[in-house]
Amino acid sequence: MKKIIIANWKMQLSLKESLVLARGYVKKLNLQKNEIVVCPDYAALAFLAPIFKNTNIALGAQDCAFSAKGAYTGEVSPLNIQSLGAKYVILGHSERREYLKEDSVLINQKIKVALENKLVPVFCIGERLAEKRAGKTKEYLLQELRQGLKGLKIKTVNDLIIAYEPVWAISTNKGAKPISCSEADEIQKFIKEQAQKILQKKVRVLYGGSVKAENAADFLAQAHIDGLLVGGASLQVKDFSIITN
Numbered sequence: 001m002k003k004i005i006i007a008n009w010k011m012q013l014s015l016k017e018s019l020v021l022a023r024g025y026v027k028k029l030n031l032q033k034n035e036i037v038v039c040p041d042y043a044a045l046a047f048l049a050p051i052f053k054n055t056n057i058a059l060g061a062q063d064c065a066f067s068a069k070g071a072y073t074g075e076v077s078p079l080n081i082q083s084l085g086a087k088y089v090i091l092g093h094s095e096r097r098e099y100l101k102e103d104s105v106l107i108n109q110k111i112k113v114a115l116e117n118k119l120v121p122v123f124c125i126g127e128r129l130a131e132k133r134a135g136k137t138k139e140y141l142l143q144e145l146r147q148g149l150k151g152l153k154i155k156t157v158n159d160l161i162i163a164y165e166p167v168w169a170i171s172t173n174k175g176a177k178p179i180s181c182s183e184a185d186e187i188q189k190f191i192k193e194q195a196q197k198i199l200q201k202k203v204r205v206l207y208g209g210s211v212k213a214e215n216a217a218d219f220l221a222q223a224h225i226d227g228l229l230v231g232g233a234s235l236q237v238k239d240f241s242i243i244t245n
Ligand code: PEP
Pocket: 008, 165, 169, 170, 171, 172, 208, 209, 210, 211, 229, 230, 231, 232, 233
C-alpha cells in the first residue's frame, strides 16, 4: 500500500498564494510514489479542485460541521465539502481543540457525519507536554481514541485515518522538535492496536509534528507509520517535493 502524505496549509495563505502553491505542486511533485492530499482553507477548496483534476492529488478540508444541514451560522457542511470534490477532512486537530475549544464529543459527532457524507476523516490525536511530562502519553491517547471513535462503524481500512500528532512537536508551538522516529513508531504501533480493538478494523496511522525535508524519509521508513501529516514544510514546493519523493 502506498504511503499517504497530507499537506495541512492551515490558514497560512492568501487565495492567490494557494493557487500558486497548488500549481507548483502539480508541476514539481512526484505524483506516483505516494498518495498526496492537500488541505487548503475552505475558501480555496473550489478553486483548487480544477487544478488538481486529473492529477493524483486529492483534496481535503481542515474541518467540517457536526451536521450536514441546519441553522448553524458560519459552519461548513461536509455535504458541500464533498460536492466540491474533497475526499478527506481533518478532524480534531490540536489547534481546534485548543483555540476553538472542540471536545471529544463534538469531534466524535463530526467524524460520524463526515463518514455519512462520504468523506474520509483524518482524526488527529496527540498528547500535550503536560501528559508527556507526567508519563501519561498512552493513557491520554487511549482516552482520545475511545472518545473520538465511540460508536463508529467503518467498512474498510480506507474509510478512516488516524494522525498521531504530539502537540509539543507541532512546529508552530514554542520549543517544538520532532519526536524520535523509534518513539513515534512505538506509539503508532500502540495506536494501531488500540484503534483496531475499538473499531474491529485495521486503520492507517500517520505521523505529524515538525516533519521536514531532512527527516521525512526516516519517519516513512518506520514499520507503523503509514504516512505523514505535514504543516509548515508543506508551504514550500521545494521542501514538500523532497518529502513526497
Ligand atoms: C500540524 O499542525 O498538523 C503539523 C503537522 O504542523 P507542522 O508540520 O508544522 O509541525
